[in-house]
Amino acid sequence: MQISWNWLNEYCRIPLSPEEAAARLTVTGCEVEDIQRPCKALRDLKVARIERLAAHPERADLFVADLDTGRGRSRCVTAARNLKNGDWVPYGGPGSVIADGTVLGRRDFDSIASEGMMLSAEEIGLPGIADEFGILRLPQGFSAGEDLVEALELDDCILEVSVTPNRGDLLSLLGLARECLGVIPGASLKPTDMGEPSSGGNWPLSWDGLYLEDPGCPLYGLSLAPSVQIEPSPMKTRIRLAFSGVRSINNVVDATNLVMLITGQPLHAFDLDRLPAREITVRGAKEGERFTTLDSREHVLSDADLLITSGGVPVALAGIMGGENSEITADTKSVAFESAYFEPLRVSRTARRLGVGTEASYRFSRGVDPSRVLPTLSLLSNYLLGQTGQRVEKEVRVARTRTWEKRKVVLTRKKLHRVLLWDDMKEASAFLERLGLKEAGSSEEGLEFEIPTARADLAIEEDLIEEVGRVRGYELVPSRIPPLLRGTGHVGDEVEAHRRIRITAMSRGYLEVVTYSFIHPRWTEWLRIPESDPRCHGFPLANPISQDQSVMRTTLLPGLLQALQTNIRSGWKDPIRLFEVGRVFLPAEKEGDEHREILRMAGIAWNGRDRRILYDNSMKDDLLSVKADVVSLCQSRGLMPEFCAGREPFGHVGQTARVTLDGEPSGYLMSLKPGILRELEIPGPVFAFEVDIESMLPDRGFRFGQVVRFPAVYRDISLIASLDTTVASLEKEIRILGGPLLRGAVLFDVYQGKGIPEGTRSLAFSLAYGDSSRTLRDQEVDEVHDALRRNLAEKGFVLR
Amino acid sequence: MNAIQAKLEAIRNQYMEALVKADGSESLQALRVRYLGKKGELTQLLRSLGGLPPEERPMAGQALNELRQEVEASLERQAVLLAHAEDEAMEASDRLDVTLPPRGRGWGAFHPVVQTMNEIIDIFVGMGFSVAYGPEIEDDFHNFEALNIPPHHPARDMQDTFYLNSGKLLRTHTSPVEVRSMLKWGAPLRIIIPGKVYRRDSDQTHSPMFHQLEGLLIDEDVSLADLKGCLNTFVGAIFGRPLDSRFRASHFPFTEPSLEMDVECFACSGRNPACRICKGTGWLEILGCGMTHPNVLRYGGIDPDRYNGFAWGMGPDRVAMLKYGLTDLRVLFEGHGSFLTGGGY
Numbered sequence A: 001m002q003i004s005w006n007w008l009n010e011y012c013r014i015p016l017s018p019e020e021a022a023a024r025l026t027v028t029g030c031e032v033e034d035i036q037r038p039c040k041a042l043r044d045l046k047v048a049r050i051e052r053l054a055a056h057p058e059r060a061d062l063f064v065a066d067l068d069t070g071r072g073r074s075r076c077v078t079a080a081r082n083l084k085n086g087d088w089v090p091y092g093g094p095g096s097v098i099a100d101g102t103v104l105g106r107r108d109f110d111s112i113a114s115e116g117m118m119l120s121a122e123e124i125g126l127p128g129i130a131d132e133f134g135i136l137r138l139p140q141g142f143s144a145g146e147d148l149v150e151a152l153e154l155d156d157c158i159l160e161v162s163v164t165p166n167r168g169d170l171l172s173l174l175g176l177a178r179e180c181l182g183v184i185p186g187a188s189l190k191p192t193d194m195g196e197p198s199s200g201g202n203w204p205l206s207w208d209g210l211y212l213e214d215p216g217c218p219l220y221g222l223s224l225a226p227s228v229q230i231e232p233s234p235m236k237t238r239i240r241l242a243f244s245g246v247r248s249i250n251n252v253v254d255a256t257n258l259v260m261l262i263t264g265q266p267l268h269a270f271d272l273d274r275l276p277a278r279e280i281t282v283r284g285a286k287e288g289e290r291f292t293t294l295d296s297r298e299h300v301l302s303d304a305d306l307l308i309t310s311g312g313v314p315v316a317l318a319g320i321m322g323g324e325n326s327e328i329t330a331d332t333k334s335v336a337f338e339s340a341y342f343e344p345l346r347v348s349r350t351a352r353r354l355g356v357g358t359e360a361s362y363r364f365s366r367g368v369d370p371s372r373v374l375p376t377l378s379l380l381s382n383y384l385l386g387q388t389g390q391r392v393e394k395e396v397r398v399a400r401t402r403t404w405e406k407r408k409v410v411l412t413r414k415k416l417h418r419v420l421l422w423d424d425m426k427e428a429s430a431f432l433e434r435l436g437l438k439e440a441g442s443s444e445e446g447l448e449f450e451i452p453t454a455r456a457d458l459a460i461e462e463d464l465i466e467e468v469g470r471v472r473g474y475e476l477v478p479s480r481i482p483p484l485l486r487g488t489g490h491v492g493d494e495v496e497a498h499r500r501i502r503i504t505a506m507s508r509g510y511l512e513v514v515t516y517s518f519i520h521p522r523w524t525e526w527l528r529i530p531e532s533d534p535r536c537h538g539f540p541l542a543n544p545i546s547q548d549q550s551v552m553r554t555t556l557l558p559g560l561l562q563a564l565q566t567n568i569r570s571g572w573k574d575p576i577r578l579f580e581v582g583r584v585f586l587p588a589e590k591e592g593d594e595h596r597e598i599l600r601m602a603g604i605a606w607n608g609r610d611r612r613i614l615y616d617n618s619m620k621d622d623l624l625s626v627k628a629d630v631v632s633l634c635q636s637r638g639l640m641p642e643f644c645a646g647r648e649p650f651g652h653v654g655q656t657a658r659v660t661l662d663g664e665p666s667g668y669l670m671s672l673k674p675g676i677l678r679e680l681e682i683p684g685p686v687f688a689f690e691v692d693i694e695s696m697l698p699d700r701g702f703r704f705g706q707v708v709r710f711p712a713v714y715r716d717i718s719l720i721a722s723l724d725t726t727v728a729s730l731e732k733e734i735r736i737l738g739g740p741l742l743r744g745a746v747l748f749d750v751y752q753g754k755g756i757p758e759g760t761r762s763l764a765f766s767l768a769y770g771d772s773s774r775t776l777r778d779q780e781v782d783e784v785h786d787a788l789r790r791n792l793a794e795k796g797f798v799l800r
Numbered sequence B: 001m002n003a004i005q006a007k008l009e010a011i012r013n014q015y016m017e018a019l020v021k022a023d024g025s026e027s028l029q030a031l032r033v034r035y036l037g038k039k040g041e042l043t044q045l046l047r048s049l050g051g052l053p054p055e056e057r058p059m060a061g062q063a064l065n066e067l068r069q070e071v072e073a074s075l076e077r078q079a080v081l082l083a084h085a086e087d088e089a090m091e092a093s094d095r096l097d098v099t100l101p102p103r104g105r106g107w108g109a110f111h112p113v114v115q116t117m118n119e120i121i122d123i124f125v126g127m128g129f130s131v132a133y134g135p136e137i138e139d140d141f142h143n144f145e146a147l148n149i150p151p152h153h154p155a156r157d158m159q160d161t162f163y164l165n166s167g168k169l170l171r172t173h174t175s176p177v178e179v180r181s182m183l184k185w186g187a188p189l190r191i192i193i194p195g196k197v198y199r200r201d202s203d204q205t206h207s208p209m210f211h212q213l214e215g216l217l218i219d220e221d222v223s224l225a226d227l228k229g230c231l232n233t234f235v236g237a238i239f240g241r242p243l244d245s246r247f248r249a250s251h252f253p254f255t256e257p258s259l260e261m262d263v264e265c266f267a268c269s270g271r272n273p274a275c276r277i278c279k280g281t282g283w284l285e286i287l288g289c290g291m292t293h294p295n296v297l298r299y300g301g302i303d304p305d306r307y308n309g310f311a312w313g314m315g316p317d318r319v320a321m322l323k324y325g326l327t328d329l330r331v332l333f334e335g336h337g338s339f340l341t342g343g344g345y
């Protein structure tokens, strides 16, 4: 909201500079975001009168004006076509400065010299005050040579105020003036008595009535201007509106806006002759009813919306915008002015649902002061008569279904002290009085205050404590560490697990990333995830910002692949490993259950492209190097993962593993499908894993092993097995057949090719035999080892 | 000196001369044979001792023995020295340029926000707060209503909230976890709530997804002074030195009174009107806070007459950006290698 400093000072005298006042308002909760001086660049501009206007002798598109500048004559050349003899205009002579900083001089226009120029509204920094195209014509009543800035009171500054949603009362000059009085020591309020208008039926035309059929409108006032002349507003009004950021339309509409800026009460003007009937009914809209607002947008309404109707026809969306069908036009002859109270939630609901925000809906949504609804009509009629000569009927028509009692709230010494560690009730009361609250009673516990109707936000004791606290200053509250200690804090399993895992990943060369929780909906298709897979059914957002962030992720893989793509597209060529811990979002497993949010870790490794690497092959990642990462990550939480051949829709058919933790399937390790790599334009293989962290959350501690005091005896075994026999199954076989003396079996060679039958491979294990209580004799070991060989041979393995 | 002693002396001198000249294990072996071998000089001399008069024998024998031991020891010592010299010569010829790059994977990189979040967590855990979590897909009740934001209230601007088709929403703040935690654990309570939050907003300083870290302390007799103390301590810890702070009045539906905390610009302390970090104001907006609204306590099943408390919410993304001098929020979620590695890849 833009506030003119000069205008504000007409309601409250503030003994501070605008900057000081802004700082004080900001600290006390009404943030002033910016201070602008729209006319600060202007220098030496004058008011001048056109003595003689003539066509340029050589140029058909130009005119020559002789001006009375108060200190003699000046001649100006202009292209503007809106001037005539006797007009008053802003004038900048040679050496003067206009709004954009241009220093004016003399300039020749085909043999005629222009000494400076006559100015448009834009050139004095206020494009909004123009009421026609061309040079700004000023009203009568100035004298030639008068300083323009003084004459038009342009030496003003504009405060850009950001009002929190609870403080609807600050959306008006009167409200801000009250706030300034409350928070700025030495400020004084200038009395403004608007007076309640008399209500009755004495109108010079027949009127059938006002009907309130919906509790959303408990108070409605209407005043009448029976014969108006629609014309531009006076210059002063136009400047005020421009400084307030409001567009000037015409005298009638501007009057409603100007008065709203003062009191905070939005008004609406109907063209009385265009109302379908001489009556107004406020009612709820019918579901599906259509209405076209004056911005020519048609809206489909719901039964929660509130309508102003006349003769059964909607003429305004209550508190938001009037209709095209009754708006003020250049031909309007008589006007009805509406001032009403609409329930804040009704207005805000409709305005938000329809996406229509207006100055009126903004104020109604935050609650207007019901005690100002009718007096605002008095102010309006005073303004219209005084400033524009338009007469408004003395009596207003009023319909009312509710009255407002002033709320009373008690402030206790105990609670005040609890929050602020301070309890001077006398001073507290003085703070509140300056904010407009009245002390209405006292008891041993505290004081009772009567709350002005403008302050709907003050409802409970805590609200009063805030008022006292902010005016007194939070800097006066001491700072202390809470005295009551309740034991140590706990980081908890999730943070603990996450920390362990991320440090492990980083020390294994991964870059930690955080990617968006929402992804492009086509990722499931790109990753070939079938309908039958729950990961195909991520929750779509009902109102996404963009398509590529429109579905909640069901896997961390897309985010990592997208990050990789981003890197590759920006020219990254080096090997890179990315790692993320985050939640995925899956539908409920069965009807009626909650959705699932599962904490996962995932990583991808890519070997780069077009780069020569010093240690070439030993530096390249493959499925097994990434497998080592997965093992380490799980081990960092005391878990040993198991791997077996698996399938993933996006996994290389021959290089995909299912990862099992504690016997539960927990994720995958895989090389991305070559076809997907091609489609995603990622050159070379990508190895990836994704594992649930949930089962890694509990701290399992660690079980240490036995000290070995008697050395093991080693024997090697080499056998030929079908390619279908996995190393894991073979190891298991050996462990079972090896008996109690076998301590361990370590694979040390795998060979496939020449000398070995097709479809098989040779595997060599180093076996360690031992006993915890003695050193084994060779002969003993040989016996056990030979038995193992025989058993393996019986199982069909060819031993070498 | 008798003849035998003179002889020993001569042998010793001769031996020492030869030892110094010995330049390898072979020449040492030759020396050993020459003096200590079966036909070695000292061996032969030993045999000749029998020809001496009996009273001279012990002394001559002892002298001879001492010389033998000396020869023995010096040969061994020399053998070790020679072996070391040979090793070193071999090592010197097997030189590796230690400035070659290391082989294997180096350290990866941390994400600034995750790192900062962890630092913040530690600071508050140190003050007795425990970590609490809650869902990111929330319902209207926990995200709004229980936080004293009634339906259709202007404080919940529809434009800001992402909704799912089911009517659920992506939490717009971590505050719903306050209510969930109150209902779960009751009072007294001291928790911090880190996590992702979502708002329908995207530009250089707004990301549709960002992080929050919320805190809540509920106890008997809690003051704004406690809030100031905790937050001032936090600021000093996260920025590495005590910084001036100020508390401005503000409004949040779930706190009353509500405040915003600004801290002294750590870059210029308000002394540089052209400062890029604070835009010349000298202050950095860092978090919103306040005393928990009695309605919120009630929704959390806590008696507001017995207990009160304070809460705050801050953006770890912003803290991280301030800490690491970052300007574009969105970059945080794109995973650029050049960004994360400090460009040093």
Ligand SMILES: [Zn+2]
Pocket (backbone or CB within 6 Å): B265, B266, B267, B268, B269, B270, B271, B272, B275, B276, B277, B278, B279, B280, B281, B282, B283
């Ligand atoms: Zn600064």
